[in-house]
Amino acid sequence: MIMKKTKSERRVKALGWKDGTVAEFLGLTPEESALIEIKLALSRKLRERRQQRMTQAQLAKKLQSSQSRIAKAETGDGSVSIELLVRAMLATGATPKEIGRTIAENG
């Protein structure tokens, strides 16, 4: 996440915010929820695509990143930006169409 380090961000971080169907269940705004859902959808799809093709270390190298960041990306760590998720998806060979669908259908 970016910005102000909002209340709800801290709420979410406290919970780990790694879960599957994330939470409105503490007072997240719809926008905050939606953003998290989008990230999680990308995380899940990234893992799926990456596992079919290469190891985390190999993807990291393609991205000029590191294995640990890929692991964090795939586990839905809050420190990972949408930007990195999208770059990683592209590095697995995903097209904008696939990325868009991932967000539209599972976001």
Place this chain on the structure above:
Amino acid sequence: MIMKKTKSERRVKALGWKDGTVAEFLGLTPEESALIEIKLALSRKLRERRQQRMTQAQLAKKLQSSQSRIAKAETGDGSVSIELLVRAMLATGATPKEIGRTIAENG
């Protein structure tokens, strides 16, 4: 953009990279091109949606951002992340579905 401050990023920045159908025409990798196209698709859609509903200053307030960042987001300034573009889209009332479609169809 993030990461290493690649060669091609500098190439793109030198060109302003604001253009409509962005460029493979200098040696951008397909991934770099795709990322830029995604950002530009979001920029264009953001402007379209925002103009129908409010001023840049009003959207900025909703986002706890500033008018200048919104202007940069809409003009495709390279300093704006996908994260902010997505947050801004959400703040205009866009759903993940609409955001996904924007990327899938125009990315």
Place this chain on the structure above:
DNA sequence: CGACTATATGTCATATGCGACATCCAGCCA
């Protein structure tokens, strides 16, 4: 058992995206 591989997790210095602010430009209208 140990060796090796894949992944997860935590920390850190640094790069970079951020909001804020100051201008500047263009259009509009009195």
Place this chain on the structure above:
DNA sequence: TGGCTGGATGTCGCATATGACATATAGTCG
């Protein structure tokens, strides 16, 4: 003309996402 509004652009200090690294965990194979 001048004032007002919406938007664009440049800069700056600060917050944070980053890659790198160390280490832990778990699985596999000998």
